[in-house]
Amino acid sequence: MVDQGSDADIMYSNLYKRLNLNPEDLTAYDSPLVIFDGKVVIPRGQIRLPMQTGSKVVEVDFIVVDAYSPYTAIVARSWLHALGAASSTLHLQVKYPSGDRIKELVGSQSMARQCLVTAIMHQPAAKSLASTEGGL
Template identity: 75%
Template sequence: MSIARPHAEDLTPDSKRGRMEVQSTLSFSDEDKVRILQPHDNALVVNLKIGGYDVKRVLVDQGSGVKIMYQDLYKGLKLKPEDLTYYDSPLVGFDEKTVIPKGQIRLPVQVGSEVVEVDFIVVDAYSPYTAIVAKSWLHAIEAVSSTLHLKVKYLSGNQDEELIGS
């Protein structure tokens, strides 16, 4: 799996527009699987900096559009009810029970030097995760994730970076 993204040393002229086109590829190889016992069915769980704090057990959900923050993290970040904005759409949890959100909050999520503002829906429900980031977060940092390799790869400046799952 790979994705092409601009990279400074791969400049090629674009004669139609007089611009320089840039190419780089983020990819996964067998070397990326070395530390992982195969086969596996583990979720891609990472550590991220959310709201300026190091947060463990964040699920990277490639198939979801919903970004979730669970109550334990909300309390751990010392957030208050007045920090939330109204959110009135019920959610269905992993256990198929309907969950009424407490509200929504926008917080910066940082990986390396990349920072993206994320609108988390705050829920009071049990989860082995502290938060869930979705495909919109991956798209915002122009990242490629692989559950097979338990990694997220992205470019930061001119450097290929990776976020290793736990």
């Protein structure tokens, strides 16, 4: 997901594990974050990784968090700026210069909808679990 309103590039722990990255590869990141549902999460750490878009490679400092998300990662303004890109949430597009051409990444409206449905379906379970835990 591209979040042009954020300056934090986020990687969720499930992607971190699937990339076979080691916990010792993380550097300290002590600032808590507020996630989508308003909860505070303490990051596991931060890691700088190359991210390839077309033929362009950009180094991204990902903050790794252990939290639920329908996304595997969120890239923010720092990635957009490093890429020299412009994004449109309305059109689900990112356009960036590549040599003498303008290339584009195009999102999927159906996939975005599916992610939203997944997030909504997960949220009531989290709330009921929280209310159950509070009553014990």
